Amino acid sequence: MTMRIAPCQQRYLIMGLLTILLITIFIAVNQGALPLSFKQLLALPFKDPMWQIWLHIRLPRVMLAVLVGMALATSGVVMQGVFRNPLADAGLLGISSGAALCVGLLIVLPITLPSFLLVYGQITAAFIGGIVICLIIYSLSHTSHGTALLLLAGIAINAITASMMGILSYISDDQQLRQLSLWSMGYLGKGQWDLVLIAASLIIPALWAALAISHRLNLLQLGDEDAHYLGVNVQRTKRQLIIITSLLIGTSVAVSGVISFIGLAVPHMLRLKIGTDHRWLVPATILAGGSLLLIADTLARTVAAPNEIPVGLFTSLIGGPYFLWLILRKRGKHLC
Amino acid sequence: MLTAIDLCYQIGSQPLIKQVNLDIQPNQLNIIIGANGAGKSTLLRLLTGFLTPTQGECIFLGKPLAKWDQNALAKKRTVMRQHCQINFAFTAKEVIAMGRAPHGKTYFHQALDTVIEQTHCQYLLHKDYRSLSGGEQQRVQLARVLAQLWQPQPSPRLLFLDEPTSALDLYHQQQMLRLLRDLTHQQSISICCILHDLNLAALYADRILLLSNGQLIAQGSPNQVLTQHSLMSWYQADLVVRSHPHYALPQVSLMR
Numbered sequence: 001m002t003m004r005i006a007p008c009q010q011r012y013l014i015m016g017l018l019t020i021l022l023i024t025i026f027i028a029v030n031q032g033a034l035p036l037s038f039k040q041l042l043a044l045p046f047k048d049p050m051w052q053i054w055l056h057i058r059l060p061r062v063m064l065a066v067l068v069g070m071a072l073a074t075s076g077v078v079m080q081g082v083f084r085n086p087l088a089d090a091g092l093l094g095i096s097s098g099a100a101l102c103v104g105l106l107i108v109l110p111i112t113l114p115s116f117l118l119v120y121g122q123i124t125a126a127f128i129g130g131i132v133i134c135l136i137i138y139s140l141s142h143t144s145h146g147t148a149l150l151l152l153a154g155i156a157i158n159a160i161t162a163s164m165m166g167i168l169s170y171i172s173d174d175q176q177l178r179q180l181s182l183w184s185m186g187y188l189g190k191g192q193w194d195l196v197l198i199a200a201s202l203i204i205p206a207l208w209a210a211l212a213i214s215h216r217l218n219l220l221q222l223g224d225e226d227a228h229y230l231g232v233n234v235q236r237t238k239r240q241l242i243i244i245t246s247l248l249i250g251t252s253v254a255v256s257g258v259i260s261f262i263g264l265a266v267p268h269m270l271r272l273k274i275g276t277d278h279r280w281l282v283p284a285t286i287l288a289g290g291s292l293l294l295i296a297d298t299l300a301r302t303v304a305a306p307n308e309i310p311v312g313l314f315t316s317l318i319g320g321p322y323f324l325w326l327i328l329r330k331r332g333k334h335l336c
Numbered sequence: 337m338l339t340a341i342d343l344c345y346q347i348g349s350q351p352l353i354k355q356v357n358l359d360i361q362p363n364q365l366n367i368i369i370g371a372n373g374a375g376k377s378t379l380l381r382l383l384t385g386f387l388t389p390t391q392g393e394c395i396f397l398g399k400p401l402a403k404w405d406q407n408a409l410a411k412k413r414t415v416m417r418q419h420c421q422i423n424f425a426f427t428a429k430e431v432i433a434m435g436r437a438p439h440g441k442t443y444f445h446q447a448l449d450t451v452i453e454q455t456h457c458q459y460l461l462h463k464d465y466r467s468l469s470g471g472e473q474q475r476v477q478l479a480r481v482l483a484q485l486w487q488p489q490p491s492p493r494l495l496f497l498d499e500p501t502s503a504l505d506l507y508h509q510q511q512m513l514r515l516l517r518d519l520t521h522q523q524s525i526s527i528c529c530i531l532h533d534l535n536l537a538a539l540y541a542d543r544i545l546l547l548s549n550g551q552l553i554a555q556g557s558p559n560q561v562l563t564q565h566s567l568m569s570w571y572q573a574d575l576v577v578r579s580h581p582h583y584a585l586p587q588v589s590l591m592r
Contacts, residue, residue, distance in 0.1 A: 084423045218430075219437055221422050228386055230484065231410030231438045276424035 010280040013273065017287035021066070024291045028062050028298040029054065032305070060196045065188050065297040065311075066290040067196070068252045069262060071203045073289020074210050075248040076263025077282055081217040082241045083141050085150060086268065090249045091260035093150065094157030095133045099253040100184055101161045101168075102129030107180055108172045119198050119254070127250030133157055134242050186259035186312015188297050199255045206247045207286055213240060214278040221276065259312040261319025262293055268326070337362045337492055337526050342392035343382055352378045353389070354550045362492055365520045366528045367537040369561075370547035371571050376530045377418075377498055379547060383528065384415050384496050397492060410438035415496040416481045420473070422465050428476045429461040435483030447486035454515060455479040470503030478512065482519075490524040497529040501536065509533075513540040534588045538562050539580070546570060562586040 030037050044050050072090070079088040079095075090096040102125035111121075140153050165184065169177055216237050219227045224234045252259065266289045267281065274280050293311070296318070300311040338360040345353040352375050360366055360383075370376050381387040383394055385401040394401040396413065414435075422431070432452065436444050452458055457479050460472055468476065478500060485493045497516075501509045517540050519525045531537045537544055538558040546554040546561050548570045554561045564577040567588065574591035 086424065215437070218426075219434055221424055221426065222420055222431075222434065225386060226415075226417060226420055228406075229384065229410065229413075229415045230434065231407035233406060271425060275430070276426050277430055 010274050010277075014280065014283055014287065017284055017291070021287050021291045021294075024294050024298075025062060025066065028065075028294050029058050031298050031302050032058060056193070060193045061188055061297070062294060063196050064190075064199060064255065065294040067199050067203050068188065068256045068259065069293025070207060070286045070290040071199075071248040071252045072259060072262040072293065073266035073285045074207055074282065075245045075252075077267035077278070077285045078210055078217070078241050078245045078248075079263070080267055081220060081278060082138070082238055082245075083150065084221060084223075085141075086271075087151060087264075089260075089264040090130075090245070091258070091263065093133070093137050093154040094161060095130050095137070095246075095249055096253055096258045096260070097158050097161040097165075098133030099126035099130040099250050100258050101164055102126055103254055104165055104168045104180055104184070107183070108168045108176050119195060122254040123198070123202065123251050126254040127246055130250045130253070131242065131246035134246050138238070138242060182310065183257040184312075185310035186257040186315070187310045188256050189301075189308065190255070195255055199251055202247060202251045206244050206251075209240070209244050210248075211282055211286075213237065213244070214282040217241070217278040217282070218276075257310075257312055259293065259315055261315050261323065262289055265319050265323060266292055268323075337397065338383060338494055338528075339395045340383060340392065341395070343379070343389045343394070344391035345378060345382055345387060345389050352550050353382060355392075356382075356550075356552045358545065358552060358555065360494070360526055360528055361543075362526055363520050363524050364526055364542040365517055365540060366526070366543045366545060367541040368528065368530045368545045368547055369532075369534060369537055374547045375550040376547055378550075380415070380496055380498055380528070380530060384413065385409065386415075396494070407438050410484065411487075412485070412492070413494045413496070414481045414484045416474075416477050416498065416500055418499045418502060420477050426465050427462050428457060428465050428468065428472075431465050431476055432457065432461075432479045432483055435480040436486075438484065443486065443488060446488070447483050451479045451482040451486060454482060456511065471505060471508055474500060474503050475508065475512075478515075485525060490522075493525045495519070495525050495527045497527065499530050499532060501531065501533065509536060516540065534562060534567070538585050538587060539583070558585055562588065 041050060041054060075090055076088075079090065079093075080086055082088070103122050106122055106125045136157070137150065137153055141150055165180075169180055172180060216227075216232050219230050219232050220234070220237065222230070227234050227237075267285050270281060270284045270288060274284060293315070296315050297311045300309045300314040303309065340356055340358045343353055343356040344351065356379060368376050368379065378387070382389050385394065385396075385404070388402065396404065396409075401409075429448075429452075433444075433448060435451075436447055439447075452461065455475050455478050457475055460468060460476060465473065465476060478497075481495060481497075485495060487493070495516075501512055504512060513536060516527050516529065520527050520542070541558055543555060544558055544561040545552060546566070553570060554566060562577060563586070564575070567573075567575060567577065576589050576591065577586045578589065579585070580587045
């Protein structure tokens with residue numbers, strides 16, 4: 001608790017996070033296999049291929065990383081709020097892998113969609129997969145409030161989807177296999193403007209909805225009955241929140257594959273700093289999630305340049321040990 | 337103020353509440369007593385509107401509970417439950433402030449300052465709610481529900497409490513019941529409270545409602561309801577009822 005900032009400083013933290021995000025974007029657009037500084041760019045004519053690379057490859061990818069990072073982190077904070085559990089995470093509970101399985105089915109099974117529908121088809125599939133798993137987990141959490149049950153269900157769902165993914169890769173041809181495995185590692189390299197715009201058209205309204213509902217997310221922490229007495233329509237609010245998370249996860253999974261730990265780590269770190277008041281926590285999570293995935297993706301494409309590490313592997317590689325350290329350090333105390 | 341007409345509630349074929357009729361008058365401290373499993377909490381949830389009765393209805397301020405807008409109702413009726421578990425780090429002040437949710441920003445600071453003083457929560461405000469003792473948590477919850485009902489002018493409001501003193505020491509039990517009594521008499525808040533401690537109930541209640549097996553067995557002043565004969569038969573315990581040394585009120589002692 002000693003780390004926590006004073007209540008009146010929360011707005012400064014939000015402004016600080018916004019500044020960090022803008023600086024990160026500014027640095028990230030100049031990093032990559034081909035270093036491009038603003039100084040160089042400004043000296044060149046606008047028709048120069050350098051500008052084209054910057055405008056059509058670098059910039060959309062950076063924007064996609066920010067959007068997906070925001071979506072993943074926000075899905076985490078919303079889900080943790082709905083389940084009243086700091087360990088609720090799309091990855092741990094199997095929601096990402098449910099969404100991924102549906103996209104995998106779309107990749108491997110002989111369903112032909114026109115190319116302009118393909119992305120929406122993937123997003124729809126991921127959304128359906130996500131919301132189905134969400135509802136299964138939610139109905140389980142309704143009967144008992146144990147963290148253990150929730151996580152066991154997540155393990156089971158992850159095991160089922162992993163084996164089905166295995167079957168899918170077994171029956172897929174070489175090209176599908178490559179697409180499937182690259183995509184399931186979490187990869188932002190597909191970032192073209194059309195994809196960015198499609199993702200933005202779904203993620204931004206969902207983020208806005210999460211912000212609008214954040215006050216009720218606080219009241220839900222008192223429990224369903226007490227929230228009801230405060231005038232909250234609990235069932236409707238939870239339904240809205242589950243649709244928001246499914247939309248955020250479905251869209252992220254469809255455009256970038258499975259990227260873990262952002263949804264778990266970002267809200268967790270921020271809660272230690274600014275507490276659980278979701279009116280501050282949700283905007284802070286949105287900003288920090290965008291920065292964190294952008295940093296991870298920038299590192300993923302620069303560390304071994306000109307080769308790229310899939311960013312999903314990168315976040316698990318960093319996020320896993322961090323989370324372990326957090327648990328060990330806090331052993332015996334409240335986890336958040 | 338709140339009238340329950342022929343309330344029945346059953347789960348499957350098992351009736352939990354049978355034909356309860358009662359009337360909560362303004363400015364009264366009503367205390368519901370009864371043995372374990374008598375249906376006290378279920379009755380409370382029917383009266384608050386959380387559960388919908390299988391038969392009968394509740395009329396609150398002239399309008400059936402089911403017809404109330406939830407937010408409008410939340411400004412006039414609230415409930416403090418026995419136990420409220422919060423899994424995240426909220427300070428006590430943040431928890432208390434949640435009580436003002438139905439009101440938006442109106443009278444926010446005024447309401448908070450008043451209830452914090454009333455419940456003696458000043459020194460708890462910046463602590464993590466989860467780190468508080470059971471009794472401190474109950475006081476914070478009381479502050480929260482009082483903040484929810486707080487209005488600058490007295491107006492009819494209804495407060496339900498489910499065993500609010502279960503984790504309190506003697507001093508804080510007394511403080512809480514004195515406060516509840518003051519609220520009913522000075523600020524026209526009517527109270528309906530479940531208590532296990534019959535002696536506390538006898539000391540502070542304007543009216544006692546005795547519930548057994550889902551039925552309302554008796555209601556009236558402490559002297560009318562807390563008689564040795566009725567308590568022995570409904571609680572099936574060996575006890576004597578004597579008069580309080582200072583007041584003309586009954587006090588219950590168990591036999592060994």
